[in-house]
Amino acid sequence: MPNPALAGDLSSVAEKRELACDIGLSVAVILYDPAKSRAGFFSLGGRIQDFADKAEQNLGTLLGKLSAMGSVLPTLECYLFGGNQKCLWQVSRLEKILKRHSLPVEVLDDVYGQVCRTFVFSPLKGTLSVSHLEEDANRWSPAASALSIEDGNRIFSQNAVTGKVANATRFFRERETFIGLREQVVPEYLQSKNSFPLLLWSAGCSSGEETYSYAMYLLRLQQRLKINFPFRIFGTDINRELLRDAQKGEYNIPREDLEEYGDYFRKFGTLSGQRITFGPEVREHVEFRPFDIRHHPRRRFRVIICANVFQYYNDQARIYFMNNFISASERPGYIFVNNFPAKLREPLGLEYFPKYSYSRVQ
Ligand SMILES: C[S@@+](CC[C@H](N)C(=O)[O-])C[C@H]1O[C@@H](n2cnc3c(N)ncnc32)[C@H](O)[C@@H]1O
The missing domain is CATH 3.30.1330.200 (60s Ribosomal Protein L30; Chain: A;)
Structure with a gap:
């Protein structure tokens, strides 16, 4: 209270x-x-x-x-x-x-x-x-936060999220997913000699910080590996207002993040004080669309990241969403969700990598 x-x-x-x-x-x-x-x-x-x-x-x-x-x-x-x-x-x-x-x-x-x-x-x-x-x-x-799929849809899609009230997100938020990309997903993708782009879905991306983070990270990885592998990141959310912000590609970067990730921001955007405008190099790899994760997407993805969304939903909804992600996953594919306890994950029979918190779909 x-x-x-x-x-x-x-x-x-x-x-x-x-x-x-x-x-x-x-x-x-x-x-x-x-x-x-x-x-x-x-x-x-x-x-x-x-x-x-x-x-x-x-x-x-x-x-x-x-x-x-x-x-x-x-x-x-x-x-x-x-x-x-x-x-x-x-x-x-x-x-x-x-x-x-x-x-x-x-x-x-x-x-x-x-x-x-x-x-x-x-x-x-x-x-x-x-x-x-x-x-x-x-x-x-x-x-117990336990929204049903219907309640979640109604609540999150309302454009009542205005002014300072937003759905919190940050740049480079779930660290282990980035390490997983570098150590496991990208090397495996490159080994497969797949000519199809590496597709990543940032599901429930809020105002897009997460989506841009993955784009910057993969661009930097390309440079380090000196391999220009094709990739594309789809940021989706149920809230159109947040997506409009994402599409602008302009953010006020918290000082702490500037200190920690300044190299990324300087390289891939124009900084004016703490304000960044992302440049075309990053923008051409990202795309934002409204989408409710209770639906099946048309594409299949190598990586699906749905971070800090499941916490609002009840177990039934979480399992439903996770099954959706499995069917939207390439084989092999990787899914990151948090707030999905082992008791729900284990019956799905997916291989789990605790270091990266990724579940692998074969
Ligand atoms: C706390 S934010 C997380 C943002 C980002 N993924 C992160 O981890 O920083 C949760 C987001 O999930 C979105 N969301 C909730 N339910 C959804 C649904 N059924 N379909 C799509 N997006 C949803 C909300 O609109 C909100 O933007």
Whole structure:
């Protein structure tokens, strides 16, 4: 449930990539300093009588900590997020308090109506994602996110994902998949002397960071191996709005990522400060399309990556999607999914490579 003490965790936030909090049915206040990629938040349940006092107290703590860390009030952005019908009164109260402190408040779309949720906020990117959804508060349990295929379709395809509310993703996110490409998939593909391009499907690609990462990585691998093997990467998602961002090929790169992957960004894009525009060399290898993974794609792929999608779904949906991926896989082919436990994977009889978290389809 809402945990106002989280505001007190702020000193460690600067080093963290993500802030996570179960906000249940309440409204969360997020203060975000984009200049320093730093954020803190609080969320209050409780009685209407002392709500304003508690909110003032929490806000004071949060502002104090941010200011001690060098953030200054005029540069702070402030967002309100969440709250079911019964808690909507909190929005107007919080707005009043925040305005008194001269904080410019933006009320983010309450994406899914009356739901309990855990949110994950990335101070580095300024993105907010909902990691748990359940329409019936009484059945809500943080341990079980269990959307059916139909619910997932309805929720994720709604174009309600706007403004700062996005489905979190990052460049070069699942490291082992890149190592797997270098050590196993590409050498095997080259050995096969296949003239057909290596096709990779980034399923549930969100705003495309993942797709561009694989393109950059494979281009770099081509250069190292001095072999121009043909490849193409399809990024698909159910949310068209995210795909429009992906198609633009322009991103603000978090400082941390710039430090770690700067060579890639400098080589394959034009950097202006922290903003990258990917160039034609990368773009010609990627293609973005709307697609719901409950359908069968027409193509077959050597590699299917569906990262950080299964966590939202129930086991039945996960198995259904995985069977889809198996039938969309080349032979041999490799599938990466996370949040697919051994008890679901083993009955499918696929060879599993723990080092790369790839399942091999023969
Ligand atoms: C947390 S993001 C993961 C993005 C990226 N794969 C990564 O790991 O960084 C989850 C994405 O899955 C997409 N998604 C959820 N259900 C889907 C479905 N049934 N078909 C296609 N995309 C789906 C969401 O729209 C969202 O963009």
